[in-house]
Amino acid sequence: MNTDERYDAVVVGAGIAGALIAKYLTRAGFRVLVLEAGPATAQSFDGYSKHLEHFYAATGKGPESAWPPDANAPQPDTGDLKNNNGYFVQKGPNLYGSSYSRLQGGSTLHWLGVSLRMLPEDFALRTRYGVGRDWPLTYKELEPYYRKAEHEIGVAADVADQTYHGHYFPEGYDYPMQRVPLSYSDQKLAEAVDGLQVIVGNAQVSLKIRSYPAARNSTPRGSYVPVGAFDVRSDGEVIDMNLGQRCAGNTSCTPICPIQAKYNAGKTLAQADRSKLKLLAQAVVSKININKVSGAVESITYQRYYGAQHTVHEAKGRVYVLAAHAVENAKLMLASDLSTSSGLVGKTLMDHPALYAWGLAPQPIGAYRGPLSTAGLEELRAGPFRAKHAAFRFDIGNDGWRATTGAPDTAVAEAVTKQNLFGKKLYDQLASTLPRHVRFSLAVEQLPDTFNSVSIDRDMVDQLGNPKPVIQYRIDDYTQAGMAAARKVALEMFRRAGIEDCSNAMEGTWFPSIKVGDDVFHYHGMGHFAGTHAMGSSKSDSVVDTKQRSWDHQNLYLVGSGSFPTMGTSNPTLTLSALTICTAEHLIGELTAGF
C-alpha cells in the first residue's frame, strides 16, 4: 500500500459538492486532493463530445444514455428497474426509481438544471404542520448562501417571478441572469389555466404557470459573465471554448447539453486553483480509517483502477470531506463500520416520486423544442394541507411525450405499423398531432421515514469488492395522498385548457407502480436522493451538524443532499450547493485556525 503526501483536505467525489469544496479551499490557499470514483472522460472538450456522439447513437435515450459507467465504479440505471437487476439491490416493497452517475462532474452532467430554493416553511415542517422534522437551520440563515450558490452555478430567473410562499430576497438582489424565455407552450397553457381555482385540502388555490430558476445560461445581469463550455487539457490548462454562453434550445438538458450552456460541476472544478488541486479520477474510496480512541479520521483507503487492474493507496489530510453522493456517502460510512450515535447513517432516504400526466392540446403548442422545461406550477408546494398530505410541484415539459411514451418515434411507429399510414397521409397526421403533445411531471414530496434506507450486505459486492447499495423503500400514505391530489389538479388543468388526457400508463413507457385504493399510480424517480446523513441539532437524532460535520468524527464532513432533514418539493441541487458553500467557508476558518 502506498501512502500519498498529506493534504489540507481530502475530498471524496468530484460532483458539484466536491467541486465547490475544491474551488473554495484551493482558492483560499489550501492543498486539496479530490478522489473521483469514475473516469474523467467529460473533462476535455473532445471527451465531452464523445459522450454526445454516444448519446446520438444510443438506442435508449434515458438520463444515463450519454454516460456509460466504468465497471469498476458501477452506478444505478433506470433501465435496470424493470428487472431489478442493476447496481442497486432493491428490497422493496416499492422500487426506488432514481439514478445517479459516477464520473468526474457527477450527475450534474445530466441534471435538468432546476434551481429552486426551498421555501421558508420547508425548514420547519414539524413546527408548522406536525409532520417530518425541522431543520436546524432557517431559510433566513441559509439565504446568503443561496445567493452565493446562484452565482456559483449561474442561475437564470427573475426575482419578480419567485416571491411566492414567503420566499424573500434582500432588497436590490436579482439572479445573475434573466429568466430563460418561457416556451410557446408555457404561454399558451398560462393563457388557458392562470387563475383557475382548485380546492386542495380545505383551501381554494388560484393557479399560475410560472418560470422557474434554471442553471442555464441566459441574458446576464450587470457584470455577470455566463460560463460556457470549457476544455481542460492533459497538462491542466483550461481553455474557454467560447461556446454555450446562452442556452440555444437543444431540448437535451437531460441527458447531455451539447454546448454546456447548462451548468455542470466540471465548470467549478475548472475554476479551482489548479496549483493547489490534485484531482485523481478512477480512484474509488473503499474505507475510512478511524483512530479508535479519538474517533478522528486518520486516513482513507482508495483503489486506483486501470481496466481490470487496480492498486491500493492511502491518503491523509487534516480534514476529510465525503461528497460522493447521498447513497455513496452512506455506503462508505457503513462499509467502514462507522455506525454513529444516532444510528441514522443510510436512513431516511427520500426522493420525489413523480407521476406523468400527458395529453393532446387543442391546437399546436410547438412541442419538442426548447429546454426540456421552462415553467412549473409552484402554488401547491405550500399550504395547511401539508398536515395531511404531501405537497407537490409540476414541471411543464417542452419535450412532448418523449419521456412518457417514447414519442415521436413511437407515434411514427404506431401510425406506420398499426394504422398503415404512409406518404402524405402519414406526414399530415404527424404534423397535426405531434406539435400538440403536452407533458406534466407531478413531483411529490416524501417525508423522512427510517424504513427507507441504504444499507450494505457484505455478500453483495461489485468487481472491486466494494458493497453495492441495498435499498429498502416504501411510498407511504402521506405521499400517496399527495399523488392523488396532484393527479386531480393536473386533470383539472387539462379540462380547463381543453387538453385531451392521454395518460394511459399501459400505453406509455414502463415505470414502477403502486396501488392506492382502486388506483394504480405509475411513478418515476426524480434523481432527488436525500436524507441519508441528515443534519440536526444533536448527535442523538442526526448524523451531521449545521456545518455538515460528523457529530462522532470531528475532522469528517459529509456534504450533499444526504444532509437534508427534509426536502420539501424543490430540486435539491441548489440547496445542497448553498449548504456546501457554507461548509467550505467554515472549513477555511477551521483550517486557518489550525485544525
Added chain:
Amino acid sequence: MNKRLEPFLELSGVLTGFSRLQLLGTAMANEYLRTLDAVLPSGVLDEMLARYKQIPQGTDREDAVAAAILGDPKLGPVARNLILLWYCGSWTALPDAWHTAYGASPTNTNGVVSAQAYQAGLQWALIGAHPPGSSQQGFGSWSVPPEKGSL
C-alpha cells in the same frame, strides 16, 4: 453513380411524403441503402426497387405502391421499416416469421442506425423541431410558434 439511388429516392418519397430534394438533403440515402443491404437477406432490396420500377407511367404512385409493395407480405414489412428508418433513423427488427419465410439475417435488431441517422430523422423537421441534442434552434426560438416543415 449508384443505379439504385434514383428508384430508392423515388420510392422513399412516396413512402415518406417528403420530396426527393428533402430526402437528398439529409445526406442519408446511400447509408440507408447500405443499411438495407446489410440487414436484409440477399436480393430483397433489389426486388423491392424492381417492383417499384414496374409501376406504369401515369398511374397514381401512392395507390400503386400501396398495392404492389405495402400490400405484399414480403416487401410490405420492409417498406414500412424503410419509412421508420427515414423518420427516426432507427431499424425495427422484422418479425421472426418474416425471416423464417424469406431468409435469416443476423443483424436484424432494434436500434439507432448511427449517430448521423439519429440526427437526420425526418420526424423532427416535419414539426419545426429538431433532434434533441443536435441542430439547435437558437436562444429563445422556443418562445415563438413553431414553423411548419422547416426542412
